[in-house]
Amino acid sequence: MSADLLANAVVAGILLGGFYAAVAIGLAIIFGQLDIVNIAHPAFIIVGAYTAYFFNSRFGIDPVLVGVLAAPIFFLVGAGIYRIYYAAFERTGQESLSGLAFFFGVMFIIEVVLILVYGVDYRLVSGRYTGGTLSIGFVDFPLRMLVPFVVAIALTAGIYLYLSRTFMGRAIQAVAQDRLALQLMGANPISVKQWAFGLGIATAAIAGSLLIIIGPVEPSVGRLYIGRAFAIVVLGGMGSIPGMFIAALILGVVESLVTTFGGPSWAPAVAFGLLLATLAFRPSGLFGR
Amino acid sequence: MTQVVLQVENLSKHFGGFTALRNVELHVSAGERVGLIGPNGSGKTTMINCISGALFNDEGTVTFEGRDITRLPPHQRAILGIARSFQIPKPFRSMTVLENLRVPLEYAAHSRTQRRRINDDAMEVLELIGFKDRANENSAGLTQVDMRKLELARALAAKPRLLVSDEAMAGLSSSEVDEILEILFALNGRGVAVIMIEHIMRAVMRFSERVLVLDAGQKIAEGTPKEIVHNPDVERAYLGE
Amino acid sequence: MKISAFWVVVVAIFVGGLIFTQVATNEYYFTALYVILQATIMAVAWNILGGFTGYVNFGSAAFFAVGAYTSIALNKAFGLPLPLLIAGSAIVCGLIGLGVGYLTLRLKGVYFAIATLAMAIVFETLINNWSFVGGARGAYILTPETHLWFDSYIQMVFMVMLLLTLAAVAISRRLNSSRLGRGLAAIRDDEVAAECAGVPTLRLKLISTTLMGALMGVAGAPYPFFVTFVDPISAFNLFIAVNAIAMPMIGGTAHWIGPVIGALLVGTTQEIITVNVSSELNVLLVGIMLVLFITLAPQGIVGLWQKYWARRKS
Numbered sequence: 001m002s003a004d005l006l007a008n009a010v011v012a013g014i015l016l017g018g019f020y021a022a023v024a025i026g027l028a029i030i031f032g033q034l035d036i037v038n039i040a041h042p043a044f045i046i047v048g049a050y051t052a053y054f055f056n057s058r059f060g061i062d063p064v065l066v067g068v069l070a071a072p073i074f075f076l077v078g079a080g081i082y083r084i085y086y087a088a089f090e091r092t093g094q095e096s097l098s099g100l101a102f103f104f105g106v107m108f109i110i111e112v113v114l115i116l117v118y119g120v121d122y123r124l125v126s127g128r129y130t131g132g133t134l135s136i137g138f139v140d141f142p143l144r145m146l147v148p149f150v151v152a153i154a155l156t157a158g159i160y161l162y163l164s165r166t167f168m169g170r171a172i173q174a175v176a177q178d179r180l181a182l183q184l185m186g187a188n189p190i191s192v193k194q195w196a197f198g199l200g201i202a203t204a205a206i207a208g209s210l211l212i213i214i215g216p217v218e219p220s221v222g223r224l225y226i227g228r229a230f231a232i233v234v235l236g237g238m239g240s241i242p243g244m245f246i247a248a249l250i251l252g253v254v255e256s257l258v259t260t261f262g263g264p265s266w267a268p269a270v271a272f273g274l275l276l277a278t279l280a281f282r283p284s285g286l287f288g289r
Numbered sequence: 290m291t292q293v294v295l296q297v298e299n300l301s302k303h304f305g306g307f308t309a310l311r312n313v314e315l316h317v318s319a320g321e322r323v324g325l326i327g328p329n330g331s332g333k334t335t336m337i338n339c340i341s342g343a344l345f346n347d348e349g350t351v352t353f354e355g356r357d358i359t360r361l362p363p364h365q366r367a368i369l370g371i372a373r374s375f376q377i378p379k380p381f382r383s384m385t386v387l388e389n390l391r392v393p394l395e396y397a398a399h400s401r402t403q404r405r406r407i408n409d410d411a412m413e414v415l416e417l418i419g420f421k422d423r424a425n426e427n428s429a430g431l432t433q434v435d436m437r438k439l440e441l442a443r444a445l446a447a448k449p450r451l452l453v454s455d456e457a458m459a460g461l462s463s464s465e466v467d468e469i470l471e472i473l474f475a476l477n478g479r480g481v482a483v484i485m486i487e488h489i490m491r492a493v494m495r496f497s498e499r500v501l502v503l504d505a506g507q508k509i510a511e512g513t514p515k516e517i518v519h520n521p522d523v524e525r526a527y528l529g530e
Numbered sequence: 531m532k533i534s535a536f537w538v539v540v541v542a543i544f545v546g547g548l549i550f551t552q553v554a555t556n557e558y559y560f561t562a563l564y565v566i567l568q569a570t571i572m573a574v575a576w577n578i579l580g581g582f583t584g585y586v587n588f589g590s591a592a593f594f595a596v597g598a599y600t601s602i603a604l605n606k607a608f609g610l611p612l613p614l615l616i617a618g619s620a621i622v623c624g625l626i627g628l629g630v631g632y633l634t635l636r637l638k639g640v641y642f643a644i645a646t647l648a649m650a651i652v653f654e655t656l657i658n659n660w661s662f663v664g665g666a667r668g669a670y671i672l673t674p675e676t677h678l679w680f681d682s683y684i685q686m687v688f689m690v691m692l693l694l695t696l697a698a699v700a701i702s703r704r705l706n707s708s709r710l711g712r713g714l715a716a717i718r719d720d721e722v723a724a725e726c727a728g729v730p731t732l733r734l735k736l737i738s739t740t741l742m743g744a745l746m747g748v749a750g751a752p753y754p755f756f757v758t759f760v761d762p763i764s765a766f767n768l769f770i771a772v773n774a775i776a777m778p779m780i781g782g783t784a785h786w787i788g789p790v791i792g793a794l795l796v797g798t799t800q801e802i803i804t805v806n807v808s809s810e811l812n813v814l815l816v817g818i819m820l821v822l823f824i825t826l827a828p829q830g831i832v833g834l835w836q837k838y839w840a841r842r843k844s
């Protein structure tokens with residue numbers, strides 16, 4: 001086992017892990033804070049990826065820019081979906097399980113609509129950085145991984161600051177823990193949750209644009225990320241953004257090592273194996289509440 | 290000499306660094322009515338959970354009718370004869386009132402019940418709570434006080450020798466409190482020992498033969514209702530210094 | 531009296547099936563019916579754990595695939611006849627169901643559902659890497675020569691499936707009205723209260739997963755002979771998985787007949803659409819129906835029926 005192979009695998013893993021954080025952060029809010037099992041989150045990310053593809057291939061706009069500009073629209077879509085979810089499930093107390101099946105159906109619908117519109121061919125974007133590589137010593141930093149990594153860090157930091165510094169952000173953290181206190185503060189728990197859900201889906205727009213920078217995308221790719229996203233949120237600990245980020249890095253590195261030394265066909269099992277292990281041995285995760 | 294049905298010795302329970310219960314001793318004799326009171330957060334719920342098996346205590350023992358049940362899961366304790374009702378009623382919502390009672394009869398009371406008598410036994414319990422004509426009503430649509438009654442009925446259907454009643458009267462009107470109290474007395478009349486956790490003092494005083502007071506995880510007083518009411522430690526626990 | 535009515539219908543259906551094989555000339559019918567019967571067994575199986583016990587899970591269809599692959603493996607290793615392959619799949623999948631149940635049933639609600647999804651992917655990855663059954667490249671299965679007194683193999687395998695479906699439904703019905711079934715319902719309604727009422731929740735849940743696994747395996751065992759080519763992508767297909775959940779949820783999960791209604795209704799609609807329109811639209815339809823029913827009619831068709839009758843009475 002050569003040193004530079006190992007080093008490159010670890011670096012690739014870290015870069016990948018950063019991207020995985022962008023994938024998981026929306027779920028960290030929706031599932032980690034609100035306890036809503038939005039299993040369709042990766043499907044929204046794919047929509048984000050296709051959105052980036054559309055504007056990039058038609059108008060040549062930078063994918064990350066598309067993601068940022070699309071975020072507010074995704075926010076509104078997310079808020080709308082929460083309204084439906086609330087009316088159908090939370091109000092009647094049916095939550096978890098029917099809600100889960102609801103998002104399962106939504107995920108399915110999204111995937112099939114994408115197939116009907118775009119077919120099953122892979123789509124990719126081209127930008128200034130999709131081709132190049134930055135090399136330091138014997139370690140390579142492919143730009144198509146590095147740029148998403150940087151954006152993901154910015155996104156994570158931004159969300160973390162938002163949740164801890166702003167009124168709405170703290171209201172979001174409070175709504176899961178103490179509804180009554182929140183109401184006494186004058187905030188409507190339902191509005192807060194709606195805002196939080198919208199925020200989670202908004203991150204999907206950005207995560208999607210990063211996804212299509214890293215590699216080509218086709219409609220069923222989202223399924224590969226369900227396990228990863230949930231594994232990261234659970235391993236990091238529900239409600240902890242820093243925990244989520246660390247968990248994402250861990251997953252990225254482990255997956256990268258497994259792929260490099262064991263073969264790519266074992267990669268899907270890594271996330272799920274990690275998830276199962278966490279649930280079995282330390283369900284509260286690394287930094288859970 | 291009345292036998293002791295429940296003996297709790299040196300019971301301690303910790304949650305991480307927080308000690309919810311410390312060296313608590315509790316005993317209940319057959320057919321006895323015991324009240325368990327204490328300010329919020331004193332550990333009463335943790336205590337019941339350790340008795341019913343929902344939680345396992347870290348130190349100490351729980352003995353039921355001479356048998357060490359400290360490590361037994363809740364369903365086995367139910368089979369042995371410990372029943373509990375929940376503060377927030379947990380009916381089996383997809384089932385009728387009668388079907389709700391079938392479950393404890395078929396499971397907890399399985400060895401104490403004959404199959405062909407199940408319906409009769411269930412109807413008997415329903416009569417006790419005044420639900421004789423409501424057997425086929427769906428349990429999800431009941432009023433609060435009716436749900437509390439169903440909770441107790443379900444506990445009784447398990448044919449227990451000890452019932453732990455967790456704040457069955459919280460939030461009820463005065464006359465509703467009396468209805469519940471009547472049911473508890475009737476239950477006790479059948480030989481079931483009762484541990485009553487309550488905040489409604491007049492109910493505790495009327496019902497209990499003996500009262501235990503918990504504060505911050507420790508037993509601070511024990512005695513007859515009259516003795517407890519005049520106990521300065523108890524006053525201090527509730528009202529502060 | 532009600533019990534006999536059920537068995538009369540069962541026997542009538544079976545005899546009807548036999549007659550159909552002698553009368554029908556177009557093989558397409560048997561293919562279409564096989565798919566619907568397979569879906570019915572899977573819907574009934576899922577419902578035992580998901581509907582009766584209330585443990586909604588997204589990985590159960592994996593047992594179907596494991597059943598199919600067990601069949602392939604046993605056939606390749608020992609050349610066993612179909613009935614033994616079915617029995618073998620039932621046992622293997624039942625045991626795996628027990629094992630997986632033991633690992634995941636301690637988790638509550640949502641975490642359980644996610645864990646089952648995880649487990650399904652793990653199985654898919656394992657089989658993908660198992661070269662004995664073809665791995666990612668898939669396996670070809672030769673149709674056996676014998677088809678008893680039927681005109682063709684597809685007709686025989688259809689009758690086998692019909693028999694298995696009727697058996698599965700009968701088991702599910704028996705379970706629904708038994709002491710065991712009532713215990714499962716108590717777990718579904720309120721697991722903590724059930725435990726305090728003396729229900730051995732872990733034991734019953736394990737029985738539930740074992741039964742579910744075994745029936746799913748049974749649904750999968752004849753599959754390789756039906757399609758003649760199996761690969762992990764088609765066996766672990768998401769569409770099959772969603773159907774296994776959507777059909778019972780649409781039909782109604784609390785009652786044994788719910789999954790049957792759901793499977794027949796949805797399955798038939800899907801066949802019609804696939805033939806006349808496209809298979810993608812099919813898939814979209816299931817998703818939409820699932821979402822609609824979950825949001826608007828969570829008790830399924832059976833629930834709507836019950837509400838209709840209740841309103842008529844008053």
